Amino acid sequence: MHDQKKEKRVLIPEEQEAAAREHERVGALYKSVLASHKAHEYNANTLASTEALLLVVPEAYTAYSCRRLALEAVAASQPCAGATVTDTETSGVTEDAAAAALATHRQKWLVQELQLNSKVLLLNYKNYCAFSHRHWIFGQLVDLAALEMQQAAGCATGTAEDGTAPGTYELLRSLLRKEREQCEQLLKLDERNFHAWNYRRWVLEQERRATRLVATHAPSLLAPADDTRQPSASADPPFAFFSAEEAAELEYTAHKIKNNFSNYSAWHHRSLALQSAVARWQRQQAQAGAVGTGGEAVEHEQAGRAALLAQLQEDVDFLKQAVYCDPNDQSAWFYAPFVFQLLRSQCLHEDEEAVSLEHSFMNAVVELVAEVDRMGAEDECYLPYYFLLDQLVALPAASLERHITAAFAGAVPGSKSFIAFIWCVPATTLIAYRATRATLISRTYAPPLPPPLSPFSSFDWHAFFSGL
Structure with missing residues (x-):
């Protein structure tokens, strides 16, 4: 939680000794990982030491980099060790079998790495390094699925004929679906967790990437789904x-x-x-x-x-x-x-429905301002004031002139409407606020709020809205 003071618990002598031994063990793991990284030695021992370190210190970002290099090195060496001279002299069918075995091997250790990463995230689910490593794992799965599809497309018997996707693609879709479901479960518990929102957004992008992958290398796999959505091939799809x-x-x-x-x-x-x-x-x-x-x-x-x-x-x-x-x-x-x-x-600016929709919200905000004024709580509720003023000065000059003309034509200052709001805004205030806003604000889509020491900090808002 934010703004919560952390209190350190006093350890008894036995706990102090255990903590000292643990610190010594973690220090040794750190030294081992850094030594391997410095010497460019990436092997099974490196994988063991990085795994032990990450399960204790999930934020050890150097261990993730070292582990990725070690995974690539070990994955590249193990299939070669199991190959024989006979394997290299066989026909293309045997080469296909060897490629399938290699893909299965990479698929296996990627799934194991994903499981380890899940354990690390359980220790600290707000760990940027762990999420970055998880992105890398799924990136490897996407590359492997693309390679399998390319190989299948080049074979006489591939995905186009049997109607089935390669195993890695099916695994990828299943894992991404599970990732999205887990993010949504987390958002049920903590609906404002922006880490979960960001990761869910990334998962959705990976699902789109997997769909584009199939559309490129195996479009026949998408045909059945399209046929189920469209009743007839000749019928024009409805506009969406x-x-x-x-x-x-x-x-x-x-x-x-x-x-x-x-x-x-x-x-x-x-x-x-x-x-x-x-x-x-x-x-x-x-x-x-x-x-x-x-x-x-x-x-x-x-x-x-x-x-x-x-x-x-x-x-x-x-x-x-x-x-x-x-x-x-x-x-x-x-x-x-x-x-x-x-x-x-x-x-379109001439669209009456669009103008009416905009004015309906503006009038609702003006009603809110009037209610705040009647309650005498304008010092505690200032965001509606800033929003209305910002929207007013953001209007184009021609639009602002039309609003002011309409105000003088038939609006009454006491009427609760957006026109009444424009009626009571001094022109000098608009000019001053527009100039200050242009120099201080780099507008995105968030309503700018004047800084505490701006010229508007002492502005008399009560008098400003007294005509409502």
Whole structure:
């Protein structure tokens, strides 16, 4: 836990002696590993010493590097030791058998290494070195699966004919599925554990990598799955703005956010799924524009914007609930500017639904500010003020002029609306804040907060919002 003082327990003499012996043993292991690494001696003894060291000191990052080199050296030498002269003089069938034996051997020690790494992570699951080593293990499995597929594609009898994937690929898919399930189990216990979120995101990328591997070397393995999803080959597939994986991730993050609005990692992962869908849709639009324009392309664009707008409507509903549940929690305020930046960039400015969606949240925040003002808690709840001011000065000049014109045309300062908020903002305040924001803020999608010693630290927020 953070901000928790660690108290050292006084050891009795027997415990002190045992600790001294353990320190001496660990020191000897360290010296052995460093000596092997310095002398470039990588063998079975190196594997034994690094394993013993990592089970005691999981953060010994040099041991991971030394162990990887030792694993490669031992794996390369053992098959050669078992080879004979007869093996090298046999036909291609025997060579295939030897290659299969080599793949099985590498597969075996990679699984054993994965099991050891799991033991190390149980000692400290926030160990960056151990997770990096785990990435390397799966990278080796991916390379081995790719090699097997290449060999099978070059043979007369391979994956294309018998319809089965190589053993390493099946093992890889099974292990990745298990990794994702374990991450989700951990997130049930600790839903804000960003280590688990990051690793789960990496596992999803490896699953996509494995799918691309099959599509490249054994596309016939993907055909049955496609046939089950599509009722007929002649029928056009329905338009889907989000892929199956993106839709699943949006559903998963929605579940996590409903359980706890203050889940920064869930909001962030949700933004990545939206960005992935938008990027793919933009590429499709660019390709359609390069080929030519037509009614089908226009319908595709309209369907994409409608799907995105519907999804952003759900996100805005989440944001409203989050800011009303806890206005001082920053997670929703970090995510809100991303939603509206996406809304303004992808949906047409003339789209009444998009404008109405944006104004609905702005008006909800203004209502929240008015409620805070009535309660006299503006000193304790400042994030809504910063968000509204930041969104206001971020408006383009033409858009800001339209809002101000509309305010003078028919808005009443006492009405609880976003127009009323614009009504009571002095022009000098907008200019000053815009200049300060441009020099101090490198904006991503998080709402900038003025530093403690900024010119706004003594700003009279009560007077600023007195017209609401």
